[in-house]
Amino acid sequence: MSRKFAPFVSALFLILAAPVFAQPAPSSQSAAVAAPVSPAAVSPAAAAAPVPANQDYRLGAGDSIGVQVYQSPDLSVDARVSESGVISYPLVGSVQLGGLTISEAEKKIADALRNGGFVKVPQVNIVLRQVRGNQVAVLGQVSRPGRFPLETFNTRVSDMLAAAGGVTPTGDDVLIVTGQREGKPFRKVIDIPGLFLNEKSDDDIVLAGGDTLYVNKAPVFYIYGEAQRPGPYRIERGMTVMQALAQGGGPTVRGSENRLRLHRRDASGKVVETSPRLTDPVRPEDVLYVRESLF
Template identity: 30%
Template sequence: MKARHLLTPLLAASLCWLAACTETGGLPLESAAALPASDGVYRVGPGDVLRINTYMETDLSNEFTVLPNGKLAFPLTGEVDVQGLTTEQIRALLEQRLAGGGLVRNARVAVNVVQFRPFYILGEVAKPGRYPFEANMTLQSAVAIAGGYTVRANSRQLILHRDGDSTNRRVPIEARSQFVVRPGDIITVPKRYF
């Protein structure tokens, strides 16, 4: 009879651990205070749409979407790896490829992001899914856009995965209005178990 009472807390702890691993995608979970400071420079990723203008070359001026593998299919140069680069770095890379290959003399390129990749909100919200990025959106606003919490939601914390990070961050309720959503973020609202 005594062993039976010991199994109940162990089973409950095991279920909580399994649920946490499921909600975090198996990645380690850290406090949101550990979020690295942003350098304020936007880095391109899959799903971003870039407007590329090549001076005096209308065939090389258009909008291009960064592919899921982080590459850009640009005419004459083939696929160019742009994931994690700034628009200025992409500009320099394209100019180098065009001029270096003798494809365009005095190549001058301008690169701008015209559409940012979406962010995702999953878990216990009314409408989980993919949403278009909007500048200066807080985590609190993101939950509202997704229809708010369900009755099963653990509204005391959110789990935030930043694009390119190897960990997830636990964001407590009091810090939600301080964190700004970035393109590619994955926000998970966990389930309440007790």
């Protein structure tokens, strides 16, 4: 080779050898980190991660659960608790789970599989996928009626009443809680002042998903005639005729507290007119008439 082409040959050798000295290919570990994940590659089970649930949580309408049976993949299903509290389960059919805790629901499905002869020793595990039934409706005479979530598993009546802004001035002193307990209709009348005045009230019960709290309008009486402020008024506990007269501002200068007439319905619905004493109790829908003084 002539000296004229020697530099050219040396440069060509360095270009051809460059790939040999290139950086090494990324390791499998680094490639796994850098590789993008396709959304289609994410399984539905991973997308709907289980909801951490207290074992005392009771299943309600709308809750989505995953039922898994050990070594029986055909019996592992995802289900939604219906409005009536049941799910449809393979081989067994409809299973009532509403109002049951997670452990109680696991036992009920296991018993159904065992008693039906489908699995000898079933090991059932229930995962709470999504909580939708843990809401309580607060209706009636409250400041903010609506549906409220059960943020904890021991939310009580007083907590939910506070979340709704409390009772309005026209609200009654009692509320009614309705719902389901262990698959059966539930109804309880609760004294509202007793929830807060008593140190520990047995009426301050733990609420369950799907419960409804209702506060009715407070009972009223009516006063008219020679009263300073005639009209309807809320009946307070233990209210007497004298206190009812004071609610209306008392008699006018032409009226007399000794000439009162009370109109009240009896058991048959007939209106009976009487001359009440000032110490007599006032009942709902009573009509108090203040007559003029004789002198």
